Amino acid sequence: MVKKSGLIILVLFFLSSYGYAALSKHIVDYRIKAKLLTEEKAVEGQETLTWLNDSSIPVSELQFHLYLNAFKNNRSTFMRESGGTHRGFELDEDEWGFIDIKSFKIKYGPDLTSTIEYIQPDDGNEEDRTVMRIVLPEPVPPDQRIILDIEFFAKLPRVFARSGFYDDFYMIAQWFPKIGVFQDGQWNCHQYHANSEFFADFGIFEVEITVPEEYIVGSTGKRIKESSGGDGIKTYTYYQEDVHDFAWTACPDFVEFKEKYTLDDPRVNTEIILLVHRSHLNLKERYLSSLKNGLEFYSRNYGAYPYETITLVDPPIKASGAGGMEYPTLFTTMGFSFLPEGIYLPEMVTIHEFGHGYWYGIVASNEFEEPWLDEGINSYSEAKAMAKYYGEEGSMINWAGIKLSDILLQRFQVAAVSKLDPILKKSWEFYSGGSYGVNSYQKASITLLTLENYLGEEVMAEVTRTYYDRWKFKHPKTQDFFDVAEEVSGEDLGWFFSQFFKSPDTLDYAVGTLSSREIKPPIGIFNGELKTEENGDSRDNKVYENEVTIVRKGELYFPQEILITFEDGQEIRETWDGKNRWVRYTYTKPQKLKSVQIDPDNRIILDIDHLNNYKVYKPKKDFSIKTALGCMFNFQNLLSLFSF
């Protein structure tokens, strides 16, 4: 019996290692032993990496990410670009972070530690140490593997940008020497930038984590073993295939909740693990239900969640810099115990970060070079999920009479940020952090929502499903998404993609002028005869020449639908390709115009000003009076404060 099970394990290991039963091609195989040093706020690690040369050419050098070196000093590229702040959180200059390679050897081969060289492929900043290169004594031939033994020491920064510690909370991410991606005959291994995230190859991770026994640990993958060292320490072993990164967390103040999650269609069977900080226990149900919503939404719309676990990490308030970040099968959320129920921040962050398990985790696009592919598609998915579970109108805020939707807030951010960048840009080349964020997240999201409204919900659902199915466990590029969209919709969408993804310009149509002029009977001299109102043609009913102009104020164009309404309620719908700068419509009718509306079905969310999409012929002042009187009354009360 023992022999038989041993054989099965061996076969499974063989199969998984060589990619036969795997969901992805296993380019990397990491076996890491990590020990958390709580006094030093550091991790001591031994890594055995097996790397497969999946290309058709021999590879004579290797490149690795050493992300923690971004926090080594104020001269790293990350620090220069960010000024020591990230999403509003600031660096603590007393707690720098770094990673030291203690030794780097080829298994059963030479020690290459002394040949480590730091390179700066993106900006040439010689003080940046986030990418290292090793020239191999012999190239790795195509389809062959190389096994490396690496020892490292990772000192963690006080957390302000994803990774680090605060007191006894540890978020240990981007912490080990991680090999780049050998793609298209060269290394794709970018430096760590203020506005960049990550890119890596799929494979296997088996990590032994040793921590003081009072620490609760959560990690990428499934816990397969735990043992007590007997000297106040514990070791947990985690294993996961078909992922491209590994992160873990440890804190004695976590309260762990576990729950099985199953779904019949599509078939999902996973274990939800919540690591809720004890100061946020009142948020547990909110986290749980939103994670279940996320599991259901993404599984039903894109594909069944394929992993055995999903771990939610809730950092304490002082470690919020670690919050809102995705890693394979684990993510950090964000919440504050005093948040009212109708403010759906924890729900939104939970759904968004879980969603990255799909758009980044499974469909592993290059976050450095094409950040919209994960952030944009995921923000689009998040907006749809939030609307489904929390109501279309108040999907972000439904509190104290205020209802704001996720989509409305996304549109507001896009309209508010200046048009300095297009969506398609390398993450570190954006004008600013704000421009990177809005273009990669919100603008990409509402561009996809506009595309959905143009193609139809069902077609768009098929586009995203096909894109997911075709590119899961692979590295798609922007063109791959465009190709799928055109293939599924059967339309040439070049005009859409070239404008809205490649141009920083804006889309804005407005109702220009409205006029209804009475057509008078002909008076004056006609054929030598004077016609006056008395002797001319008489007309019993008045007839009006109604004229409407629509103008394109933005540089970008989009086919438009225009609804013209007359005084008697009669409606006319016009369509316009939207290419010229303006168009005029004229109607001769016995009725005057009442109103004109561009995009009456609100399909074009990308239009930056919806207010000018509508115009009435005779404006009523009631609302202006109401609002102005309301403002006046509030101002009167404010003034009274100064003489009460």
Next chain:
Amino acid sequence: MKVLTSYTKGIKEATKWPKMIVLLWAINFMFASVLYFLMSELFNSSVAPHIDVDQLMKKLDFSVILDFILNHGGALSTIISIGSILIIMYFIASHLIYGGIIHTLKSSREPGGEEKKSRFMTVFWEGAGKFFFRFLVLSILSLLLWIGFLFINIILTPIGGLLTNNGENEQMLVYVFIGRMIIAVFLILLIKMILDYARIKTVSEDNRNVLQSFIQAIGFVLSRFGKTLALFYLILLTGAILFFILFFLKSLISTTTLAAVIGAFIIGQFIIMIRTWTTIFFQSGQMQFYSASMRTHANKE
């Protein structure tokens, strides 16, 4: 007992001056109407032609608000700047108002007070002009109290840090925030109360030495801390109750038609009048208390 007597006499006295209530309301209205004209002009030109008014009167559409802020934010910020200037001007004008109120109340108690009542406007503006600069100096002197206010807040910060374990205990963070707000409001009201008595003292004694009035007012309040506080909060509570009753009535009106909007606005003006009445009540009630305390003091001596 002195507190209750001052309270009841204060109410009677404040209610005796409808003209003063109307005058104070009119000053407030005049300042605020500038904002009305600016806002209605902006809304008429930027929003009114682009909205379905009938829909919007029934239900607020936040996308309209957001589009308005985005596309007409420049004009809005100009109006906000003008509003800020109006607030500063009103604050300066409030020194005239206080002078007018306290001088009028004092004059009505003097021999021939009834005759002065018929010359209300003259007496009011006489007091306003006479004490304007003295009250302005008092406001500048009150900066000393505001420094004390800041100092207390600075002391409270590390205490808050200790209680919240440097911000880690989120529940405590909320309680500490609420606690600090209560302390801040208490201190702001205390400063206001001291200034009230300093002004009353300045007018009652026609004292040109405002520093002396200021210091004596602090002494007066501290030596009768419980009573001055009790009277102050009784007046505040009375004003607040009346304010909220009218505010509740106003909120009952569903402002979906122009007539209802105007109806609600008229009730709103009664609310402002209640606030001006409360302003007078603060002065009359505290003047009563001050006079009674001074009499007791003199009798003892």
